[in-house]
Structure formats: C-alpha cells, structure tokens
Amino acid sequence: MKKIKTILSVTVMVPMFLAVTFHEGRAEQKKEGAPPAIKEFESRSSEWGKHYPKQYETYMQTQKSDEIFDALKKDPALVIMWAGYPFSKDYNKPRGHYYALEDVTNTLRTGAPVDAKTGPLPTACWSCKSPDVPRLVKRDGEMEYFTGKWAKYGNEAVNTIGCADCHDSQSMKLTLTRDYLNRALDKEGRLKSANLTNQDLRSLVCAQCHSEYYFKKTEWEDKGEKKTAMVVTFPWEKGLLAENLEEAYDSYGFSDWTHQLSKAPMLKAQHPDYELFTTGAHYRRGLSCADCHMPVVKDGKNKVTSHNIGSPLDNVATTCLGCHEGTEDDFRKIVQEKLVRKDELANYAMDILAKAHLEAAKAWELGATEVEMKPALQDIRYGQWRWDFAVAGHGSFFHAPEETLRLLGSAINKGQDARLKLRTILAKYKAADYVAPDFSTKEKAQAIIGMDYKKLVEEKETFLKTLKPQWYKEAEAKGVYDPASRKDMQLKTSYK
Amino acid sequence: MKKIKTILSVTVMVPMFLAVTFHEGRAEQKKEGAPPAIKEFESRSSEWGKHYPKQYETYMQTQKSDEIFDALKKDPALVIMWAGYPFSKDYNKPRGHYYALEDVTNTLRTGAPVDAKTGPLPTACWSCKSPDVPRLVKRDGEMEYFTGKWAKYGNEAVNTIGCADCHDSQSMKLTLTRDYLNRALDKEGRLKSANLTNQDLRSLVCAQCHSEYYFKKTEWEDKGEKKTAMVVTFPWEKGLLAENLEEAYDSYGFSDWTHQLSKAPMLKAQHPDYELFTTGAHYRRGLSCADCHMPVVKDGKNKVTSHNIGSPLDNVATTCLGCHEGTEDDFRKIVQEKLVRKDELANYAMDILAKAHLEAAKAWELGATEVEMKPALQDIRYGQWRWDFAVAGHGSFFHAPEETLRLLGSAINKGQDARLKLRTILAKYKAADYVAPDFSTKEKAQAIIGMDYKKLVEEKETFLKTLKPQWYKEAEAKGVYDPASRKDMQLKTSYK
Numbered sequence: 004m005k006k007i008k009t010i011l012s013v014t015v016m017v018p019m020f021l022a023v024t025f026h027e028g029r030a031e032q033k034k035e036g037a038p039p040a041i042k043e044f045e046s047r048s049s050e051w052g053k054h055y056p057k058q059y060e061t062y063m064q065t066q067k068s069d070e071i072f073d074a075l076k077k078d079p080a081l082v083i084m085w086a087g088y089p090f091s092k093d094y095n096k097p098r099g100h101y102y103a104l105e106d107v108t109n110t111l112r113t114g115a116p117v118d119a120k121t122g123p124l125p126t127a128c129w130s131c132k133s134p135d136v137p138r139l140v141k142r143d144g145e146m147e148y149f150t151g152k153w154a155k156y157g158n159e160a161v162n163t164i165g166c167a168d169c170h171d172s173q174s175m176k177l178t179l180t181r182d183y184l185n186r187a188l189d190k191e192g193r194l195k196s197a198n199l200t201n202q203d204l205r206s207l208v209c210a211q212c213h214s215e216y217y218f219k220k221t222e223w224e225d226k227g228e229k230k231t232a233m234v235v236t237f238p239w240e241k242g243l244l245a246e247n248l249e250e251a252y253d254s255y256g257f258s259d260w261t262h263q264l265s266k267a268p269m270l271k272a273q274h275p276d277y278e279l280f281t282t283g284a285h286y287r288r289g290l291s292c293a294d295c296h297m298p299v300v301k302d303g304k305n306k307v308t309s310h311n312i313g314s315p316l317d318n319v320a321t322t323c324l325g326c327h328e329g330t331e332d333d334f335r336k337i338v339q340e341k342l343v344r345k346d347e348l349a350n351y352a353m354d355i356l357a358k359a360h361l362e363a364a365k366a367w368e369l370g371a372t373e374v375e376m377k378p379a380l381q382d383i384r385y386g387q388w389r390w391d392f393a394v395a396g397h398g399s400f401f402h403a404p405e406e407t408l409r410l411l412g413s414a415i416n417k418g419q420d421a422r423l424k425l426r427t428i429l430a431k432y433k434a435a436d437y438v439a440p441d442f443s444t445k446e447k448a449q450a451i452i453g454m455d456y457k458k459l460v461e462e463k464e465t466f467l468k469t470l471k472p473q474w475y476k477e478a479e480a481k482g483v484y485d486p487a488s489r490k491d492m493q494l495k496t497s498y499k
Numbered sequence: 500m501k502k503i504k505t506i507l508s509v510t511v512m513v514p515m516f517l518a519v520t521f522h523e524g525r526a527e528q529k530k531e532g533a534p535p536a537i538k539e540f541e542s543r544s545s546e547w548g549k550h551y552p553k554q555y556e557t558y559m560q561t562q563k564s565d566e567i568f569d570a571l572k573k574d575p576a577l578v579i580m581w582a583g584y585p586f587s588k589d590y591n592k593p594r595g596h597y598y599a600l601e602d603v604t605n606t607l608r609t610g611a612p613v614d615a616k617t618g619p620l621p622t623a624c625w626s627c628k629s630p631d632v633p634r635l636v637k638r639d640g641e642m643e644y645f646t647g648k649w650a651k652y653g654n655e656a657v658n659t660i661g662c663a664d665c666h667d668s669q670s671m672k673l674t675l676t677r678d679y680l681n682r683a684l685d686k687e688g689r690l691k692s693a694n695l696t697n698q699d700l701r702s703l704v705c706a707q708c709h710s711e712y713y714f715k716k717t718e719w720e721d722k723g724e725k726k727t728a729m730v731v732t733f734p735w736e737k738g739l740l741a742e743n744l745e746e747a748y749d750s751y752g753f754s755d756w757t758h759q760l761s762k763a764p765m766l767k768a769q770h771p772d773y774e775l776f777t778t779g780a781h782y783r784r785g786l787s788c789a790d791c792h793m794p795v796v797k798d799g800k801n802k803v804t805s806h807n808i809g810s811p812l813d814n815v816a817t818t819c820l821g822c823h824e825g826t827e828d829d830f831r832k833i834v835q836e837k838l839v840r841k842d843e844l845a846n847y848a849m850d851i852l853a854k855a856h857l858e859a860a861k862a863w864e865l866g867a868t869e870v871e872m873k874p875a876l877q878d879i880r881y882g883q884w885r886w887d888f889a890v891a892g893h894g895s896f897f898h899a900p901e902e903t904l905r906l907l908g909s910a911i912n913k914g915q916d917a918r919l920k921l922r923t924i925l926a927k928y929k930a931a932d933y934v935a936p937d938f939s940t941k942e943k944a945q946a947i948i949g950m951d952y953k954k955l956v957e958e959k960e961t962f963l964k965t966l967k968p969q970w971y972k973e974a975e976a977k978g979v980y981d982p983a984s985r986k987d988m989q990l991k992t993s994y995k
Contacts, residue, residue: 348908408904412844419915426922430931
C-alpha cells in the first residue's frame with residue numbers, strides 16, 4: 004500500500020524542484036557569447052531575461068491575469084468596514100505580478116499627488132511592488148527610504164515585481180531582499196535568518212510581501228535633521244497566529260486608523276498568506292509556496308520553473324497532480340467546496356461588522372460616552388481583525404481552511420458581541436429599534452460614509468495624465484526603467 | 500515521487516482489510532469439531548464468540564473504555580440548552596460498546612419506570628443499544644416494536660451492542676439489521692440499499708446507530724386496536740448536510756421538544772457521525788469507518804480485525820500509520836490541534852445559546868408576545884441545531900473538521916442573531932440591561948431550570964435496585980440474556 008506523506012518530509016518532495024531550478028540558471032550563465040553579467044541591484048527584469056529567457060518568458064505570462072474585479076462592488080459592506088481608510092475607496096482582487104506596480108499607481112487608495120511631497124501615503128507603499136525598492140534602500144539607506152510621501156519615489160520605483168525581488172543577481176540564489184523580514188524571523192525564532200535553507204527561501208521570498216506588516220513610526224536623525232520614517236515591520240514576536248499578532252499590536256498601542264463611523268481603533272490586515280500557510284497541511288508536509296505556485300513545466304525538451312505565479316488551479320496537472328492522484332475536476336471541486344465554506348462565514352462576518360460600525364455611529368450620535376462605548380469598540384477591533392486576517396490572504400481558505408474557518412467563527416462571535424453591547428447602549432438612548440441603513444451597493448455604502456467618489460476619481464485622472472507619465476519619462480532618462488515591463492499595458496481600473 | 504491518494508480509490512486501500520476480515524471468519528467456521536451453528540437473530544455475543552473467539556476477545560476489550568465523564572459538569576451551559584429535555588438531567592461522554600446498554604439503563608434520561616408501562620421514554624430508545632432489537636422486530640413486527648414505553652422491553656433488550664447488530668449469523672456477512680437505514684438510503688439516493696458493496700457496509704453498519712434520526716409518530720392498527728408507534732426515522736431525503744436535515748424537519752413541522760425556558764421549537768441532534776463523515780477527506784478517499792476504527796491487528800502469527808472499536812488514536816501504529824507516514828506523536832498533535840479549534844468555537848456557541856434561552860425566558864416573563872418572539876426563537880432553533888449537529892457526533896471534529904467549523908460558525912451567528920432580536924424586545928419591556936443568571940456550574944444551571952435533581956437520583960436508585968435486576972433475571976430465564984456480556988460490570992454513573 005502506498006503511504007501518504009503527512010509529515011515534514013523535504014527529502015522526497017523537494018529535490019526534484021531544486022535540481023531543475025539551479026541547473027537551469029547555471030547552464031545558461033556559462034554559455035559562450037552570453038550577455039554581460041547582470042548588475043548588482045538591477046531592477047529591470049528584461050536585463051535578467053537576457054540571461055534567463057525561459058524564466059523571463061513565463062514571468063511575462065503573469066500579464067494574462069488581467070481582470071479587474073471590483074471587490075467593493077461585490078461586497079459593499081467593505082466600504083462601511085473600512086470607512087476612513089483608503090481601502091474604502093478602491094479595492095480589487097489581485098492581478099498578476101505584471102500589474103502590481105501599475106495597480107498600486109492607479110488605485111484610488113494612493114490618491115492623486117501633484118508632486119514628490121504630496122500625499123496621502125508614505126514611501127512604504129512601494130515596498131511590495133517593485134525590485135527598485137532594494138536598489139533604493141541600498142542607495143539611500145533604509146531610514147531615508149522609509150521617509151516621506153509615496154510620490155517621492157514615483158520616478159524611481161518604476162519596475163513591477165520581478166527578478167531582483169527574490170534573486171541575488173550574482174549567484175542567482177534566492178535571497179531575502181527585504182531586511183524587515185530578516186529582522187522579523189530573528190525575533191520570531193522559528194527560523195533564523197542566518198540559517199535559512201533553500202526550501203525555506205522558496206516560501207520566504209514570497210513572505211517578504213505576502214505577510215502581515217505595519218508601518219512603524221520611527222524618529223531618526225539625518226545629519227542633524229530630525230526625520231520621521233514609516234518603517235515596514237512584521238509584528239511576529241509573539242507568534243504567527245492572528246491572536247499573537249493582535250496581542251503584539253495591543254502591546255504597541257497600535258491602530259492602523261480610527262474608524263470614521265464607530266471610532267473603533269482598527270487594525271487592517273495586509274495579506275498574511277505566509278502566516279496562515281504555516282498553520283496548514285501543506286506547510287506541515289514541508290512544502291513551500293514555489294512547490295505549488297511555480298511548477299516545473301516543459302518547454303520543448305527542457306524543463307523550466309514557471310515564474311508565471313498564480314493559482315495552482317490554472318494548471319492542476321503540474322501542481323496538485325504532481326503529488327496527488329485524482330483528476331483535475333476532482334481538485335477543482337475540492338477547492339470550490341472550501342471556498343464556499345469560507346464565503347459563507349465571511350459573508351456573515353462582513354454583514355455583522357458593517358452593521359456594528361453603523362450601530363456604533365448611531366450610539367455616538369445619540370450621546371453615548373467613551374466609557375460606555377469602549378468595550379463594544381474593542382470587540383469591533385478584534386472581530387474585524389480576525390475576519391480580515393482570515394480573508395485578506397489570497398488563498399488562505401485553501402492553504403489553511405481550518406484556521407481560516409476558526410478565525411471567521413471568532414470574528415462573527417466578536418462582531419455580534421459588539422452589536423449586543425451596542426444594542427443595550429442604543430436602548431439607553433431610546434433607539435433600541437435602530438436599523439442600520441441599507442448598504443447593499445457600493446454607491447449606497449459610499450454615500451453613507453459621505454465619500455465624494457466623483458472628486459476622488461477626477462483627481463486621480465489628473466494624476467494619471469500628468470504625474471504618472473512624467474515619472475516614467477524621468478526614470479527612463481535615469482536608465483532605471485524597463486519599458487518592457489509595461490509592454491502592452493492598458494489602463495484598467497474599477498472606476499473607469 | 501510518491502503519489503498521495505486524495506480521491507476515491509478503493510482498489511488500493513481496501514482489499515487488504517477485506518481479505519483479512521473474510522478469511523478469518525470462514526477459516527474458523529470450517530474447523531472440525533466446531534460448535535453448532537449460530538441461531539438466526541442470536542443476540543448473545545458470547546454464542547458468536549464460540550465460533551469467532553479472536554474477534555470476540557477484541558470486542559470484549561471495549562470494556563476498558565470505562566471512564567464516566569460528566570459532560571454537564573464540564574459544560575453546564577448544556578443544562579440550560581436542553582432545559583425541558585432529558586439530556587439536561589444526565590449526559591456523559593460515550594464509553595465502550597460494552598457499556599452501551601448499561602449506560603442507557605442507568606442514565607437519568609431514561610427515568611425510573613416501575614413496570615413495563617411507565618415512562619418517560621419510548622421503546623425506540625433501545626434501538627441503538629442492543630442486538631436484541633432485530634430479534635424483537637422479527638418476533639413482534641416493526642410497528643409493535645416501536646409501540647409503548649421503553650420499559651416494555653426491559654427484560655428483552657438485555658445484550659449490549661454486539662455481533663448480531665452488524666453480521667448475518669449464517670453467512671457472517673455484514674448486513675443492515677435496521678430497516679430504517681435501508682429506507683433512508685433509498686430515499687436519499689446516493690447509495691441504494693439493494694446495491695451496497697462490502698466497503699459501503701463497513702460504514703453503514705455503524706451508520707445504523709451513528710446517524711441523525713427522530714421518532715416519527717405513526718398511527719397503526721393492531722388487529723383492530725389503534726396504536727401509536729414512535730418509529731426511528733432518518734430525515735435524509737433532502738441530503739445529509741445539517742441544513743438539509745433542518746429543512747426536512749421544518750417540512751414535517753417537527754420539533755423534538757419545546758424549550759422549557761425560551762419556548763423555542765427545538766431539535767436535538769443525535770449522533771450524526773455518518774452524515775458528517777461523508778463531508779470529509781477520508782470518506783472522499785473511499786475509506787470506511789472500519790478502516791480506522793477496526794484495524795487489523797496481530798494475534799500471534801494470525802491477523803484479526805479488531806472489534807475493540809474506539810478512538811484510532813489508541814492505536815496510531817495500526818490505524819493512521821497504516822496509510823500515512825509520520826510518528827504517533829505527530830498524529831496526536833494534528834488531532835489535538837483540530838480538537839482545540841473545534842472546542843474554541845463550540846464553547847462560544849454554548850455560551851451564546853444558553854444565554855439566548857435565558858434572555859428569551861426573561862422576555863416572556865416581562866410580557867413579550869408570540870409574534871414578537873417568533874423570529875428570535877427560530878434563530879435559536881437553527882443555531883442550536885447546527886451546534887448540536889457539529890458536536891454530537893463523537894469524532895466529527897476530526898472526520899470533517901472544515902464542515903464542523905463551518906457549522907459552528909453558523910451556529911454562533913444564528914445564536915447571536917437571536918440575542919440581538921431579544922435585546923430589542925427586552926428593551927421594549929424595560930430590561931435592556933438584563934444579564935442572564937450565572938450558570939457556571941451544573942448545580943447552578945439545574946437550579947435555574949428548577950430541576951429536582953435529588954428526586955431524580957432517588958427514583959433512579961430505586962429503579963436500579965428493583966426493576967433493573969428483575970429484567971435480567973427474567974431475560975435469563977427466557978434464555979436470551981448473556982451474562983458474559985456484563986462480566987465484571989460495576990455500577991458507574993455521573994450521579995453516584
């Protein structure tokens with residue numbers, strides 16, 4: 004009888020992948036007449052592509068994942084839940100890596116700066132979008148990189164996620180290019196940054212971005228001048244569970260924002276894919292992100308590690324079926340079943356939390372006091388955090404279905420607890436029957452929070468016509484921009 | 500690379516088990532000088548044991564699972580949740596099959612009948628406890644079997660769950676001895692009773708008892724006399740999910756009882772192990788209950804299918820490790836992790852639902868009307884059903900962890916929805932601040948519902964000293980009782 008590998012067993016699963024990965028790289032680098040070596044901190048992926056054309060070709064296929072799916076339109080409760088925070092303006096499902104930089108530039112979240120010093124967001128918002136970031140950190144220093152407004156680096160962070168985010172340009176080895184992950188690992192203690200195996204790195208290069216972080220306000224001195232940096236920081240020191248991170252945030256007295264309606268001290272989960280992945284079965288078996296998201300595919304007679312990173316369901320034959328028996332259809336069904344379960348609980352949670360914010364707003368309006376409101380607002384903070392942690396990662400419902408459902412159950416409980424407390428407060432202020440307004444469309448929800456959406460779009464459009472193209476021109480002049488990285492790019496947004 | 504079998508694949512996993520099962524049986528039956536054949540409907544397992552001593556020996560090891568664990572003491576919220584229903588009196592974790600009949604006889608739930616006609620429960624309560632049941636159905640007819648009080652068959656249902664519950668005494672083949680399961684299968688349609696494979700039966704003989712059922716009130720005529728039977732019926736015709744069964748119950752207008760405090764029309768889940776098992780990964784892979792709960796074990800040079808049915812964790816080496824790689828410790832940790840997740844959500848749900856009942860009771864007390872209360876009571880019905888469905892099966896948190904967590908999330912949501920509605924009603928009746936009384940111990944909870952526990956125990960003790968021993972004497976005189984089935988039995992209860 005065949006044995007099912009349930010427990011960490013790197014020896015069987017991994018070497019096949021590794022062998023291909025390294026062999027590909029080295030073989031090509033040694034070719035006669037090969038182009039000159041890649042520069043250190045070369046952020047233009049097309050330069051790497053001259054040496055690794057097959058990998059580059061698969062990488063460029065992320066261009067096919069181009070659909071704009073407006074999450075606020077699908078779930079208007081999100082607008083209420085994020086009131087007062089940029090996500091209430093614009094939030095789409097992720098597209099391929101090819102679009103990462105384009106989308107952060109186009110989203111209403113990053114606003115409409117008119118020069119290098121206008122807001123609203125800090126430089127840190129580039130951190131996950133471009134291999135120019137390690138180049139800039141090297142050039143300017145990490146503290147300077149994290150100081151100032153997002154627009155400051157508009158003409159520098161001009162290449163979308165690419166080769167230099169994960170590889171060392173000299174050895175081609177996987178490498179962590181973001182020091183904040185090294186620091187977080189050393190604090191967390193499960194893996195030490197000095198002793199990472201290649202299999203660790205096949206997840207951790209992804210975890211540089213696919214993790215939960217916050218912007219830690221950090222005062223520093225630059226040749227006598229006092230500056231404030233907003234430093235990307237992973238709150239991992241108490242562990243990787245949602246409750247561990249929540250405890251860490253509580254210990255810092257940290258909130259991402261004060262909710263516009265409820266005044267609750269909110270946390271926004273980023274995309275804690277890695278944290279949740281570590282609670283699931285595939286991690287336990289020793290698999291890495293790359294094992295499923297970067298399958299080895301055939302290219303004529305050769306094999307190549309696909310850099311077309313996306314859903315393994317796009318290619319079940321080379322992903323799931325590399326280890327499991329079954330048909331493609333079986334696997335699609337299994338994943339779909341998990342998605343439906345997650346969606347059921349997530350939908351409850353969204354409805355509950357949106358209503359909790361609105362009910363809290365009503366209580367404030369009627370004269371409720373801070374002392375009365377505090378316990379309910381605390382429940383909202385914790386409830387929304389757990390929901391967000393469970394769903395913000397793109398595939399957590401699959402990577403860790405049980406942990407995801409547990410968190411959603413907990414989110415529902417906390418959210419409803421908040422509403423129970425608010426109901427008692429509302430009763431005190433003669434509004435026991437209060438019914439939250441209808442937020443069943445994105446437009447209705449944005450009207451409730453008084454968002455001038457039209458103005459946001461107009462300002463953004465001005466930015467898109469003026470500053471954005473100027474950035475690329477300036478970058479090209481500096482020789483840091485790779486026009487190939489925006490080949491055939493078409494403007495696609497949720498608002499146009 | 501080894502393949503992991505995720506999809507139905509009976510061919511690889513099953514034959515090994517089957518081969519052993521049948522070989523054991525037949526080999527022994529053909530022995531020279533073997534004892535006379537087993538009678539049809541022989542309910543005394545020791546008679547079967549003369550032909551199958553090894554199986555009988557393992558079966559008798561279920562005696563070792565003898566701990567009385569008082570679930571009401573651990574979770575006093577249960578007393579509130581089941582107020583007005585027998586489970587509020589007494590509910591222990593299950594012990595080995597050896598104790599099934601003893602425990603249903605001793606529990607306060609079955610009350611203290613003083614003769615064959617006194618209550619409180621119907622004959623149907625024997626259905627899952629004894630191989631005397633198919634014998635009685637054959638002798639008296641199914642409708643007569645399901646007519647009358649539990650005590651009617653006190654001197655007939657005297658052998659605990661045993662050989663004749665699952666095997667045909669002539670062919671030794673697995674067989675469904677409870678026709679209500681055949682009927683349910685034919686209505687449900689996934690498996691037809693006429694076409695069951697042996698692998699189907701390796702789960703379905705268990706499903707005869709480890710399923711959800713209700714007592715369907717059925718009028719019938721016995722030679723001109725009108726009688727009412729309470730027929731065990733599986734509400735499977737809309738599917739096996741909790742919501743499918745709930746829909747079926749709603750369509751019958753069925754409630755197990757009206758809650759003593761909230762007056763909600765309640766459903767009590769029995770032990771829907773089979774239904775939840777069919778939503779999990781092991782079922783999908785084609786495994787049966789017996790594959791993990793009845794491992795093939797060594798007995799000297801021979802192999803024997805263990806009939807010591809219990810937790811596979813008691814014997815990880817011959818259960819989990821029969822298919823999976825890893826250490827025993829790994830598997831215990833994995834299961835423990837699932838248990839902790841389930842417990843977290845189940846604990847929320849219990850607290851919420853108990854409070855909902857108490858808050859509803861307060862609303863009634865203050866003068867709330869049926870129209871006002873109905874929506875909240877409906878939420879309580881659905882919330883408690885989902886919680887109960889998720890936890891009443893002994894191992895569902897393991898068999899189907901995702902479905903279990905989904906249901907608990909839904910239970911939390913419904914329970915909290917009820918409480919929100921009740922809070923508005925309480926406010927209307929000037930009790931917006933109402934706080935449910937403390938139910939943190941079994942004694943406090945039983946006091947809240949006005950249970951005269953001392954009296955229940957005293958009456959039960961009288962029953963244990965009088966009618967119970969009389970039943971066994973009468974049964975022995977009739978030649979249907981197997982004293983070996985109660986070898987070394989000691990009185991162990993939660994109340995003494």
